[in-house]
Amino acid sequence: MNMLRMALFIVPVLLVGCASGPQGVECPGKVASIYCQESAVTHGRVFDLVSSFSVANDKVKVESGPLHSTDRTRYIPAAVTKEGYLAQRISDKQFRLIDPQQDRMITYTCGK
Numbered sequence: 001m002n003m004l005r006m007a008l009f010i011v012p013v014l015l016v017g018c019a020s021g022p023q024g025v026e027c028p029g030k031v032a033s034i035y036c037q038e039s040a041v042t043h044g045r046v047f048d049l050v051s052s053f054s055v056a057n058d059k060v061k062v063e064s065g066p067l068h069s070t071d072r073t074r075y076i077p078a079a080v081t082k083e084g085y086l087a088q089r090i091s092d093k094q095f096r097l098i099d100p101q102q103d104r105m106i107t108y109t110c111g112k
Contacts, residue, residue: 023047024056027095027110033103046095046108052079053087053095055108062087062097 024045031040044055054063064087067077078088086098090107098105 025110027108029106029108031104031106034098034100034105042106044106044108046110048089048092048095048110051077053089055095055097055106064089 024047027044027046029042029044030038031042032038042057044057047054047056052064052066054061056062062081062083062085064081065079067079067087067089069075069077076088076090078086081087081097084099084101086096086100088096088098090096093110095108095110096105097108
């Protein structure tokens with residue numbers, strides 16, 4: 001019986017000890033016009049939370065908010081950020097921020 005009590009105490013402690021915040025991944029980004037004319041490269045730290053993501057660099061952090069799609073097999077999950085950008089989760093390794101006011105988009109590709 002003592003072993004059972006000890007197991008009931010230790011398991012929750014281990015689970016809490018393993019929990020940590022999302023680790024961001026440094027990813028290169030291609031800057032282009034909305035019509036895909038590439039103009040520059042950049043980088044950002046992408047924090048992927050599956051149903052949302054954020055991108056941070058030295059100057060700013062942009063959070064997508066909850067990503068929505070009526071059918072994830074046909075439409076890219078997307079959201080409008082509080083800054084007015086369209087945030088898209090293109091795949092598990094690609095994320096895009098579109099700024100229609102500046103005719104600019106940045107596509108971050110994480111990993112290979």
